[in-house]
Amino acid sequence: MSLFITIRLLDFIDILLVSILLYKLFKLIRGTIAFNISMGIFTVYLLWLLVKALKMELISTILGQLFGVGVIALIIVFQQEIRRFLIMLGSQYKLHRWINFEKILNFDKEQEKAEHSEVVEIIVSACKEMGATRTGVLIAIQRKANLNEYVETGELIQAKLSKELLKTIFFKNSPLHDGAVIIHKNTIVSARCILPVTDQRTLSPDLGLRHRAAIGMSEMTDAIIVVVSEENGSISIVRDGQIFRRLNSEDFSKQLYKQFEEE
Numbered sequence: 001m002s003l004f005i006t007i008r009l010l011d012f013i014d015i016l017l018v019s020i021l022l023y024k025l026f027k028l029i030r031g032t033i034a035f036n037i038s039m040g041i042f043t044v045y046l047l048w049l050l051v052k053a054l055k056m057e058l059i060s061t062i063l064g065q066l067f068g069v070g071v072i073a074l075i076i077v078f079q080q081e082i083r084r085f086l087i088m089l090g091s092q093y094k095l096h097r098w099i100n101f102e103k104i105l106n107f108d109k110e111q112e113k114a115e116h117s118e119v120v121e122i123i124v125s126a127c128k129e130m131g132a133t134r135t136g137v138l139i140a141i142q143r144k145a146n147l148n149e150y151v152e153t154g155e156l157i158q159a160k161l162s163k164e165l166l167k168t169i170f171f172k173n174s175p176l177h178d179g180a181v182i183i184h185k186n187t188i189v190s191a192r193c194i195l196p197v198t199d200q201r202t203l204s205p206d207l208g209l210r211h212r213a214a215i216g217m218s219e220m221t222d223a224i225i226v227v228v229s230e231e232n233g234s235i236s237i238v239r240d241g242q243i244f245r246r247l248n249s250e251d252f253s254k255q256l257y258k259q260f261e262e263e
């Protein structure tokens with residue numbers, strides 16, 4: 001047996017990839033309850049190593065059994081985080097851009113752009129007016145990921161998107177004003193939808209449930225979420241767990257266009 005450990009270039013790449021994955025994972029769960037759970041598991045793991053080294057048979061067998069089913073338990077406990085992590089990898093590195101499905105399917109980019117600008121114009125104009133009247137708004141715009149599970153929590157509308165319809169839905173006395181509206185292309189798919197609330201604990205305390213639901217939705221899906229605050233009429237855009245707050249009309253429009261372009 002050779003006394004020298006041979007390290008290949010591939011081993012470096014291996015270590016680098018694991019470091020990147022761990023860093024991304026850390027960034028994703030930092031400040032959430034998942035971080036505390038991970039720390040708990042890590043502590044139990046250290047304890048297991050210690051009792052094994054001290055040859056304390058009973059406790060080390062019990063902890064060993066626990067880690068035996070650990071992978072399945074981890075998948076169940078971290079189901080949401082694993083999902084978010086995969087979505088983040090997929091959206092951040094934009095694999096579909098390299099593969100370019102649109103080109104393969106010969107998708108008409110010009111038509112898509114025209115559709116986007118119609119949707120952006122309607123949403124910007126409606127939100128500006130609703131902001132001025134301090135009307136609370138929560139809109140999730142579907143991108144690649146299917147939003148059916150959230151659509152089903154609300155009332156199906158399936159109507160062509162228009163400024164007046166959006167304003168009617170979010171009007172304070174409307175029975176549909178509570179919750180979120182989900183839009184796909186130029187259709188209002190449903191209203192009164194319940195979105196997942198983020199469990200990030202480092203968010204600004206002035207962000208209430210409407211904004212937290214917007215952030216939660218953006219962590220779970222690649223949807224673009226628009227929020228108008230009922231409290232102060234300010235407009236925010238949320239994507240990939242990131243919130244762009246208090247946008248003026250010009251920035252709101254620019255940012256919304258940018259998010260549409262950024263697949």
Ligand SMILES: Nc1ncnc2c1ncn2[C@@H]1O[C@H](COP(=O)(O)OP(=O)(O)OP(=O)(O)O)[C@@H](O)[C@H]1O
Nearest residue numbers: 136178179180194195208209210211213229230231
């Ligand atoms: N999980 C959810 N999914 C969809 N909508 C939600 C959810 N939770 C709360 N909302 C909406 O947010 C409203 C409450 O907003 P809240 O005042 O707590 O939030 P906020 O972020 O402070 O917003 P605002 O600035 O408009 O007050 C609810 O009436 C409801 O319409």
